[in-house]
Amino acid sequence: MSKQIETDLKTFVKFWLVPLFIAGVLFFFYKALAGLVIVGISIFLALALKPLVRKVNSFFTKHFGTDKKHQSLSAVFAYLIVVIVIGGIIAIVGPVVVNETARFLQHVPETFQSAFGGWDGINNFGKAIGIENLQSEITNSLTGISNNMLGLLGDNLVSSVSGVADIVMKITLILVLTLLFLLEGPGLMETLWKNLGAGGDKKSVDVAKSITSKMANVVSTYVSRQIIVAMIDGCAAMIIVFILSLIIGFSPSLAIPMGMITMIFYMIPMFGQFIGGSLVTLLLFFSSPVAALVFAIVYIIYAQIENNIISPKIQGDALNLQPVIILCAITIGMYMFGLLGAIIAIPIAGCIRVLVDEYPKIKASRD
Numbered sequence: 200m201s202k203q204i205e206t207d208l209k210t211f212v213k214f215w216l217v218p219l220f221i222a223g224v225l226f227f228f229y230k231a232l233a234g235l236v237i238v239g240i241s242i243f244l245a246l247a248l249k250p251l252v253r254k255v256n257s258f259f260t261k262h263f264g265t266d267k268k269h270q271s272l273s274a275v276f277a278y279l280i281v282v283i284v285i286g287g288i289i290a291i292v293g294p295v296v297v298n299e300t301a302r303f304l305q306h307v308p309e310t311f312q313s314a315f316g317g318w319d320g321i322n323n324f325g326k327a328i329g330i331e332n333l334q335s336e337i338t339n340s341l342t343g344i345s346n347n348m349l350g351l352l353g354d355n356l357v358s359s360v361s362g363v364a365d366i367v368m369k370i371t372l373i374l375v376l377t378l379l380f381l382l383e384g385p386g387l388m389e390t391l392w393k394n395l396g397a398g399g400d401k402k403s404v405d406v407a408k409s410i411t412s413k414m415a416n417v418v419s420t421y422v423s424r425q426i427i428v429a430m431i432d433g434c435a436a437m438i439i440v441f442i443l444s445l446i447i448g449f450s451p452s453l454a455i456p457m458g459m460i461t462m463i464f465y466m467i468p469m470f471g472q473f474i475g476g477s478l479v480t481l482l483l484f485f486s487s488p489v490a491a492l493v494f495a496i497v498y499i500i501y502a503q504i505e506n507n508i509i510s511p512k513i514q515g516d517a518l519n520l521q522p523v524i525i526l527c528a529i530t531i532g533m534y535m536f537g538l539l540g541a542i543i544a545i546p547i548a549g550c551i552r553v554l555v556d557e558y559p560k561i562k563a564s565r566d
Contacts, residue, residue, distance in 0.1 A: 236536070237369055241376035243543055245384055246415050247422035251277040252381065274381035282374070288459050295456035295482075410557045417549040425466060428510050432472065433462025435505070436479060439497050440490075447493075449486040457482065467538065468529055468545050472502055520548055 228235070256273035263269065388411075396404045437458025444451040457479045464475030476498045484491035520528075525545055532544030554561075 233369075237372050238376060240539070240543075241373050241380055242384075243418065243546075244373070244377045245380035246418040248274075248277050248281060248377075248381060249415070249419040250423040251280065255280075270385075271382055275378070278378050278381055288463065292456045292459050292463075295453065406557070406560050410553060410561070413553045413557070414550040417553060418546040421546045421549060424513050428505070428513050429462045429465035431509060431513075432465045432475075432505060433458040433460075435501050436461040436476070436498060439494055439501070440479070440483070443483075443487075443490045443493055447487050447490045449483075449490060453483070453486065467541055469526065470529075470541075472506075476502065520545070520552060524548060 252273050255276050256269055259269040259273055392404060392408050395407075435458075437454045440457045441451055441454035443449075444454060460479055460482075461472070461475035464471040464478065467474065476495070479498075480491045480495045483494055525548065528544040528548035529541050532540030532542075532547070534540070536543075
């Protein structure tokens with residue numbers, strides 16, 4: 200027995216418009232994902248700079264009095280300080296890494312001769328394990344690898360150039376948007392809350408404003424304290440390298456760049472300290488294997504002190520997240536957005552915790 204279902208035009212239109220609207224929103228996010236990521240990074244950096252902006256603003260207020268113009272000047276000064284510092288780090292660390300790598304490559308023949316006895320030693324070792332001409336095998340393998348690499352470089356040359364241009368454009372957009380969010384972000388948020396409150400639902404707006412403020416505070420607090428610990432870590436590595444240079448006899452000028460390397464990589468949660476220490480150990484190995492070994496031992500000892508005493512004292516309960524949640528957040532962020540995702544994963548997890556903690560207030564505001 201068949202039944203005939205009748206419906207009016209309005210219901211029919213709603214039935215089809217809802218899935219079409221959802222599909223349109225998903226398509227928008229898919230096409231605009233790169234742009235949304237850039238905007239999100241800019242907002243994150245602007246929030247991270249808030250503590251520094253407040254410090255600069257308090258300095259202006261103390262010495263020049265209260266003025267609305269000081270807020271904009273504080274944002275610009277804080278922004279310039281960070282850009283100059285990052286540019287200085289790149290200018291100092293980059294040449295050192297290149298020079299140490301070049302020095303290592305220059306001494307490869309001597310190292311090869313002293314370590315293996317040259318090709319005669321390699322061939323003798325090959326005969327001992329049943330290979331008549333190990334030199335020829337190694338040479339052929341290296342030739343094949345180099346040919347494949349040259350082919351890949353030739354195929355990807357044009358895409359690499361366009362990729363570099365794309366990266367430069369994205370970095371420029373992030374820098375510009377970050378400055379604009381620092382200057383205009385507070386005003387935009389005040390206008391938003393004012394317009395939403397004009398609708399009459401003031402209680403919900405107040406709750407949303409409070410939660411947003413707490414989330415912003417989570418991001419700025421975590422990043423500022425992470426930078427403090429990173430600076431301490433970099434200073435410790437710099438002092439270790441400097442002392443080793445005086446004892447063992449390599450260039451003391453390596454101390455500052457090595458400290459900067461550990462400071463930069465410390466910003467990567469959980470794994471950054473290991474990566475930075477390993478990279479410094481490798482670079483020191485190019486100058487002195489003994490110095491590299493001693494640095495690795497001393498830095499591991501210091502890392503235990505830092506992770507168990509220094510970092511907990513400074514970070515405190517800024518996020519109040521369990522280690523398993525932190526690791527899960529880093530894993531998800533890393534697989535979604537790579538290294539950048541790993542860096543921003545923990546403060547985002549902290550923001551989610553704020554939403555969970557404030558859920559009773561959100562629910563009460565709707566009643």
